[in-house]
Amino acid sequence: MRRRSLLTAAAALPLGAIGAPALGQGKGTARSRTLRFMPQAALAVLDPIFNPTTIVTTHGFCVFDTLYGADSRLRPRPQMAAGHEVSADGLLWTIRLREGLRFHDGEPVRSRDCVASIRRWAVRDGFGQVLARTVAEYGTPDDRTLAIRLHRPFPAMLDALAKPAASPCFIMPERLANTPADRPITEMIGSGPWRFLPDEYVQGSHAAYARNEAYIPRDEPAEAAAGGKRVHFDRLELVWIPDGGTAVAALRTGEIDWIEYPLPDLVPVLERERMVRTQIYDPNGFLGFLRFNHLHPPFDDVRVRRAIRDVLVQPDYMASVALPGDWSECHAVFPCGLPGVREFEPARQDMDRARAALREAGYAGEPVVLINPTDFPAVTQQGRVTADLMRRLGVNLELVESDWATIVARRANRTPPSQGGWNLHNTNFPAAAIANPAINPIIRMSGEKAWFGWPSDPEVEAQVEAWINAPDEAAQARAMAALQQAAWDAVPFAPTGMFRLRTAFRADLTGVLQGPNPFLWNLRRG
Numbered sequence: 001m002r003r004r005s006l007l008t009a010a011a012a013l014p015l016g017a018i019g020a021p022a023l024g025q026g027k028g029t030a031r032s033r034t035l036r037f038m039p040q041a042a043l044a045v046l047d048p049i050f051n052p053t054t055i056v057t058t059h060g061f062c063v064f065d066t067l068y069g070a071d072s073r074l075r076p077r078p079q080m081a082a083g084h085e086v087s088a089d090g091l092l093w094t095i096r097l098r099e100g101l102r103f104h105d106g107e108p109v110r111s112r113d114c115v116a117s118i119r120r121w122a123v124r125d126g127f128g129q130v131l132a133r134t135v136a137e138y139g140t141p142d143d144r145t146l147a148i149r150l151h152r153p154f155p156a157m158l159d160a161l162a163k164p165a166a167s168p169c170f171i172m173p174e175r176l177a178n179t180p181a182d183r184p185i186t187e188m189i190g191s192g193p194w195r196f197l198p199d200e201y202v203q204g205s206h207a208a209y210a211r212n213e214a215y216i217p218r219d220e221p222a223e224a225a226a227g228g229k230r231v232h233f234d235r236l237e238l239v240w241i242p243d244g245g246t247a248v249a250a251l252r253t254g255e256i257d258w259i260e261y262p263l264p265d266l267v268p269v270l271e272r273e274r275m276v277r278t279q280i281y282d283p284n285g286f287l288g289f290l291r292f293n294h295l296h297p298p299f300d301d302v303r304v305r306r307a308i309r310d311v312l313v314q315p316d317y318m319a320s321v322a323l324p325g326d327w328s329e330c331h332a333v334f335p336c337g338l339p340g341v342r343e344f345e346p347a348r349q350d351m352d353r354a355r356a357a358l359r360e361a362g363y364a365g366e367p368v369v370l371i372n373p374t375d376f377p378a379v380t381q382q383g384r385v386t387a388d389l390m391r392r393l394g395v396n397l398e399l400v401e402s403d404w405a406t407i408v409a410r411r412a413n414r415t416p417p418s419q420g421g422w423n424l425h426n427t428n429f430p431a432a433a434i435a436n437p438a439i440n441p442i443i444r445m446s447g448e449k450a451w452f453g454w455p456s457d458p459e460v461e462a463q464v465e466a467w468i469n470a471p472d473e474a475a476q477a478r479a480m481a482a483l484q485q486a487a488w489d490a491v492p493f494a495p496t497g498m499f500r501l502r503t504a505f506r507a508d509l510t511g512v513l514q515g516p517n518p519f520l521w522n523l524r525r526g
Contacts, residue, residue, distance in 0.1 A: 033234040035509075035523060036256040038247050041376045042204040042240040044405030046196075047184035049121050052167035053408060054430075058260075058517050061225065062209055062236065063104075064170035064190035067095060067114060067146075068162035069226035072515065074432055076162035077226035079218065080109065080171060080191070090153030091136075097144040100216050103173055104195045111140040116177035118161075118169060123181035125167040126441045129449070130468055131160045156438055156468070164225045165433035165516040166441060193217070193229045193521050194236055204405060209236040222522040224515035232524045242375055251276060251504060257525075258505040260518050263377050264323050270504045281503040282516050284431035287335045288317055288382055288496035289442065291425045294455040296416050298363040299423055302491060307357035309494035310347035312389060317496035320381035327499035333443055333487040335431035336498050340480045344488050354393055365396045369417035370424040373404040382426040382496055390424075411452045425452070426496070430516035437467040437483060445492055457490040 039058055045051040048060030069079040078084075084095045101109035115138040122128030134154040139147035148157070161169050176185045188196035194209035201207050217228035239256060241247040244263035250256045252273055261281070262270055270276045290312065292299035299305055318327035330336035332343045368390065372383030383401075390397045400410070400422070407425075415421040434440040444450050444464060445457035463483035470476035505512055511522040 030235075032525060034237060035233040035235070035520070035525075036237045036239055036258070037518070037520060038239050038241055038250075038256050038259045039518070040260045040378065041373070041404040042242075043207050043238055044204040044403070045184065045408075046188055046201075048170055049124055049167065049181065050184040051408065052125070053404075054165070054517060055404075057165060057168065058520070059196075059207065059238070060168065060170050061192065061517060062194040062520055063188050063192045063196050064172055065101075065192045065229075066162065066168055066170060066225070068158050069224070070162045070164040070432070071223045071226040074159075074164070074435065075226075076158035077220075077223075079162075079226065080114075084158075090155070091150045093148040093150070093157055095146040095148070097146070098216070098218075099144075101191055102214050103191045104189050104212060104214075105173075106214075107173060108143065109171065109191050110143040110174070111146040112143075113174045113177065114146050114171055115140060116174040117171045120177045120179070120181050121167065121169045125163070125169075126444055126451070127156075127160045127163055127439045128167075128169065130438055131157070159438065162225070163439055165430050166439070168225070191215070193231045204403065205240050207238040209238075210234065211236075222511075222513060222519070224513060225517070225519065229519075229521040231521050236520060244377065248504075251506065254506060257509050258503070258512070258518075260503055261378055261501050262504045264321060264326075264502075267323060267502050267504070275507045276504055277507050277509075278502045278504045279512065280514065281501040281518075282430055282432070282514055283500070284435075284516070285335065285337075285498050285500045286378070286428045286430050287330060287434060287498055288321070288378075288426070288428040289493040290382075290386055290496060291427060291442070291453045291493045292455075292491070293417075293421065293423050293425075293453050294492075295414060295453075296421065296423060297366070298358055298361045298368070301357075301361035302489075303357045304361045304363070305491035305494070307354040308389075309491055311349050311351060311354040311393070312386075312494060312496065313349060314495070314497040317382050317385050318499055320385055321378050322499035322501065326502070327497055330495050330498040332495060333484055333492075334436075334440065335434060338431065338435055340477060342481065342484045351393065358393065358395070363395075367398045367417065368395050368423045369398045369400055369421070371407050371410050371422045372399060372401045372426065373407045374401045376404045378501060379404075379427050382428075385496075386424060386426055414454065428499075431498075432516040437464045437480070442493055443483070443487055445487070445490060450492075453492070455490070455492040457486065457492075459486045460490055460492070 039055050041055045048056045065080050067081045068076040082096045082098045122132040134150045136149045136151050179185045193212050193215045195212050197208040211231045211234050217230045220227040222228050248266050292305050314329045331346045334341045387399045413421045417423050441451040445455040445460040447456035463479050466479035508526050510524050513519045
């Protein structure tokens with residue numbers, strides 16, 4: 001198994017030898033009332049609808065709120081909503097807002113803000129697009145009542161509005177939500193538990209927030225994205241430290257309070273520290289995968305995609321990002337272990353067959369562009385495993401590495417790789433974000449409307465629709481089985497395995513919640 005030599009060397013260093021950033025001495029009342037969090041990647045974009053990456057979603061949950069929130073078992077619970085009623089025929093959903101909801105600029109949250117926010121979200125999100133096709137009209141009989149009339153019943157309404165990851169349906173003021181979905185909003189005004197401080201934002205380095213004094217949490221205990229979002233700090237800072245060893249040193253000295261993803265090789269070092277604790281970030285885990293760009297050769301040919309999927313060695317990928325015991329192989333198109341998920345028999349790794357598939361597809365040594373972030377450890381190392389595999393297959397590989405924000409921007413480029421596009425990209429999704437066909441963006445093969453890579457396959461799309469529109473559990477199970485077989489044959493992506501990550505925080509920080517995102521509430525010091 002390939003291990004990261006750089007990280008092994010870092011783990012061997014005494015923590016005192018790794019420099020800490022100049023974040024202050026960590027003493028005094030102001031510091032004690034400030035929560036310093038180091039996210040998994042730099043925050044370079046602020047609009048969580050325009051850019052649904054995990055770091056932007058983390059920021060989004062601070063600033064914005066949702067009508068419904070998903071608990072730790074992914075069940076939707078009222079959040080901004082006080083509750084709802086559904087007509088007997090299932091065609092009218094009436095949602096009532098809680099009293100006293102206000103945006104950070106002091107304006108009340110009104111039903112028309114919710115309508116505009118849902119509309120904008122639904123343009124970009126796959127589950128939102130499914131919902132939008134069922135909506136006949138939105139009504140706002142008064143400022144606290146939202147009426148959604150449907151063409152046909154849509155039992156998954158609350159699951160859509162409570163989606164916890166990969167583009168939740170955040171509610172923002174109507175004037176911001178009217179911004180076209182292909183353009184980022186210019187103000188961070190929400191109704192969430194934290195107020196964004198724009199004057200302190202340094203793109204890709206630092207973001208600061210103040211506790212929203214006007215926020216009224218729900219009475220229930222906090223659980224994942226649901227329940228009472230109680231903030232017990234006056235100030236929140238998102239601090240990006242590019243070097244993993246430096247981040248660990250800062251955590252050890254108390255200059256930061258929480259690292260979302262410490263480098264796996266450094267977790268054992270942290271676990272020996274009396275003043276640091278670790279826990280599983282999300283018990284449901286993450287599915288790693290290699291995404292193909294289906295628009296351009298050679299991966300527009302399904303024979304090549306199948307050959308690459310069958311030749312990659314999942315333990316090589318998993319050992320590069322997770323500790324022993326925290327990963328498993330997963331030869332499936334949905335996260336392994338979830339209800340109804342089928343694992344397929346792993347194919348025999350055959351390098352000669354993969355090389356032959358490339359030749360048969362007409363590959364003649366043209367450059368193949370693999371884009372890979374340098375500052376996202378759970379992705380970076382998997383990309384480098386892919387680079388090694390491609391070179392051993394005789395591919396003329398161009399490895400393009402940059403910061404995560406730059407990679408995300410290039411990933412959206414559909415032009416040929418020689419003109420700024422790409423061919424391959426490794427990444428991962430939390431299981432909660434891809435648990436079923438309605439919310440899973442990477443299973444969709446709807447061409448130009450699909451997630452980055454833009455795969456197209458009518459049979460896959462037909463089975464997704466069959467699952468969504470299934471009249472009963474038996475029909476849904478049949479559609480799920482047919483979808484998995486069709487997607488395995490079409491290869492929208494190649495799974496690299498399931499893994500669980502550990503998060504690390506100061507021992508005096510309590511209330512750290514588990515879930516597909518870090519939730520920056522429910523936290524106390526001491």
